[in-house]
Amino acid sequence: MFDYLEKQLPKLILAPTAIVTLVCMYGFIGWTAALSFTKSRMLPQWDFVGWHQYERLFANPRWHVALDNLLVFTVLFIVIALFLGLMLAILLDRNIRNDGALRTIYLYPMAVSFIVTGTAWKWILNPGLGIEKMVRDLGFTDFEFRWLVDPDMAIYTIVIAAVWQSSGFVMAMFLSGLRGVDDSLIKAAQMDGASVFRTYWHVILPVMRPVFFGAVVILSHIAIKSFDLVQSLTGGGPGYASDLPATFMYTHAFSRAQMGLGAASAMVMLAGVMAIIVPYLYSELRGKKS
Amino acid sequence: MSSLTLSKKLYKAFFITLLLVFALAYLGPLYVMLTTSFKGIEEIRNGNILALPNALNGSAWVKAWSSACTGGDCYGLAPYFWNSMRIVIPALLISTAVGALNGYVLSQWRFKGSNFLFGALLFGCFIPFQVILLPMAKLLAWLGLANTVTGLVLVHVIYGIAFTTLFFRNYYVGIPNELVRAARLDGAGFFAIFRHVFLPLSTPIIVVSVIWQFTQIWNDFLFGVVYSGPGTQPITVALNNLVNTTMGGKEYNVDMAAAVIAALPTLVVYIVAGKYFVRGLTAGAVKG
Numbered sequence: 001m002f003d004y005l006e007k008q009l010p011k012l013i014l015a016p017t018a019i020v021t022l023v024c025m026y027g028f029i030g031w032t033a034a035l036s037f038t039k040s041r042m043l044p045q046w047d048f049v050g051w052h053q054y055e056r057l058f059a060n061p062r063w064h065v066a067l068d069n070l071l072v073f074t075v076l077f078i079v080i081a082l083f084l085g086l087m088l089a090i091l092l093d094r095n096i097r098n099d100g101a102l103r104t105i106y107l108y109p110m111a112v113s114f115i116v117t118g119t120a121w122k123w124i125l126n127p128g129l130g131i132e133k134m135v136r137d138l139g140f141t142d143f144e145f146r147w148l149v150d151p152d153m154a155i156y157t158i159v160i161a162a163v164w165q166s167s168g169f170v171m172a173m174f175l176s177g178l179r180g181v182d183d184s185l186i187k188a189a190q191m192d193g194a195s196v197f198r199t200y201w202h203v204i205l206p207v208m209r210p211v212f213f214g215a216v217v218i219l220s221h222i223a224i225k226s227f228d229l230v231q232s233l234t235g236g237g238p239g240y241a242s243d244l245p246a247t248f249m250y251t252h253a254f255s256r257a258q259m260g261l262g263a264a265s266a267m268v269m270l271a272g273v274m275a276i277i278v279p280y281l282y283s284e285l286r287g288k289k290s
Numbered sequence: 291m292s293s294l295t296l297s298k299k300l301y302k303a304f305f306i307t308l309l310l311v312f313a314l315a316y317l318g319p320l321y322v323m324l325t326t327s328f329k330g331i332e333e334i335r336n337g338n339i340l341a342l343p344n345a346l347n348g349s350a351w352v353k354a355w356s357s358a359c360t361g362g363d364c365y366g367l368a369p370y371f372w373n374s375m376r377i378v379i380p381a382l383l384i385s386t387a388v389g390a391l392n393g394y395v396l397s398q399w400r401f402k403g404s405n406f407l408f409g410a411l412l413f414g415c416f417i418p419f420q421v422i423l424l425p426m427a428k429l430l431a432w433l434g435l436a437n438t439v440t441g442l443v444l445v446h447v448i449y450g451i452a453f454t455t456l457f458f459r460n461y462y463v464g465i466p467n468e469l470v471r472a473a474r475l476d477g478a479g480f481f482a483i484f485r486h487v488f489l490p491l492s493t494p495i496i497v498v499s500v501i502w503q504f505t506q507i508w509n510d511f512l513f514g515v516v517y518s519g520p521g522t523q524p525i526t527v528a529l530n531n532l533v534n535t536t537m538g539g540k541e542y543n544v545d546m547a548a549a550v551i552a553a554l555p556t557l558v559v560y561i562v563a564g565k566y567f568v569r570g571l572t573a574g575a576v577k578g
Binding site: 027032104105106112114121129134172221224231245249254262263 | 302305309316317319320323326334335338339340388391395399404409410411412414416417418420421425426428448449451452455480509512516526529530534542546548549550552556559560561568
């Protein structure tokens with residue numbers, strides 16, 4: 001009996017995690033999926049109405065604003081964060097031997113929550129007293145900088161704050177990648193007379209492809225899940241001009257008693273994440289085996 | 291030849307200047323938060339956002355900590371700071387312990403289906419939590435844990451295990467299985483091997499896991515805002531309420547002091563153990 005138990009111990013240890021994963025991840029996803037096909041408003045109810053909630057969702061202009069914002073935000077956020085991160089990593093790698101202090105400075109925003117980030121940038125971008133006033137005090141009295149209250153520009157304030165928070169992380173990823181590049185590769189390229197730029201472009205960057213993809217996956221994942229930053233920086237406003245799918249879902253499921261619609265929007269978000277993650281995980285796991 | 295080295299030197303000076311300019315830009319928001327928090331309201335209205343405070347005025351800090359209004363009540367951030375601690379500490383201890391045992395099994399005691407379970411768990415690191423928010427609320431209500439600190443601990447443990455398991459599994463996978471076999475020949479059991487062989491080797495990964503969980507849970511807003519009630523809110527939710535409370539005039543100095551208070555624990559962790567912090571961040575991306 002004791003022997004049997006000892007043999008089963010590894011399975012027993014994993015059992016709680018397996019059950020919790022099955023119920024609280026996959027079961028809950030199924031529950032939300034089912035809910036998205038019902039008329040549920042305040043409380044869950046199980047009258048199935050087919051794709052009705054999805055039709056409502058995609059007929060809703062606010063959802064389209066959220067999707068457009070997500071596209072603008074994700075593309076800009078990823079491109080700028082990658083560019084800054086890569087640039088800082090290359091500059092640090094080539095010029096400074098003892099880079100601890102600088103690295104710490106570039107990376108500290110990552111330790112700060114999106115709520116704090118949003119609070120800080122909301123103050124810095126404050127139309128009356130922030131950057132606008134600072135530039136006006138310098139003598140440019142007509143200077144205007146009110147993106148925070150401009151429906152067309154509010155989404156870009158979220159890009160600024162998100163880049164500040166996350167680009168140091170990209171720098172750290174690239175830097176550890178660069179430090180792992182074989183020195184002889186670089187020497188060989190330089191012996192062949194390649195310029196520094198060409199060495200990076202043709203020799204080093206291709207080696208860093210996995211790091212690059214890893215960074216893109218993580219950044220797009222951060223972008224799709226973005227909720228806290230919008231809540232604290234713009235509150236989705238002005239109006240709903242800076243809504244993202246995550247804030248749309250929260251508003252409809254929890255404050256507007258539109259549970260079915262909220263569930264449908266959550267399922268669309270899941271589909272979006274899966275479209276990015278599944279190929280990535282697949283290639284990662286397959287790459288490991290070969 | 292000497293002109294080449296001169297231009298090289300100039301380039302280098304230029305690049306280092308560029309790096310320093312960026313460092314100042316990254317430090318900017320923290321600088322603004324700190325200086326604003328020590329100014330008086332008049333000084334903020336009339337002065338420049340980048341100016342140093344005239345005097346170190348700590349009253350905004352006292353107010354942010356003990357008497358600022360966060361929505362309904364006006365006890366400052368202090369009660370919510372301790373709420374966050376009461377959520378974070380048990381949640382990170384439990385999820386790290388479970389993750390260590392899971393990782394030990396998944397790397398050294400594999401059985402049929404264990405890899406499948408790991409894959410299923412890994413996927414959980416990536417799901418957008420919006421997709422589990424509604425059913426989780428039901429479950430918490432059913433367990434009688436809605437709007438409680440215990441409920442939030444439970445939620446953070448459940449959705450943190452995927453990450454902690456990933457950390458430990460990837461760390462233990464690098465330890466040769468011969469160690470386990472040899473120990474078993476000596477008659478050591480499952481727990482004895484874990485305790486005497488694996489645990490002593492685990493300090494770095496325990497630090498990574500604890501720091502990762504601390505930062506994640508302390509900085510969480512989504513679970514906090516959905517599953518807490520009045521009195522059990524974590525500090526991120528309280529900070530957001532404080533900033534958006536519109537009773538009386540806006541007190542930017544109090545807002546900034548509150549923001550720094552909310553950021554302080556994770557900043558301290560980062561400064562003390564930054565190396566491990568980076569390792570945790572990259573462990574999720576570059577799987578070893």
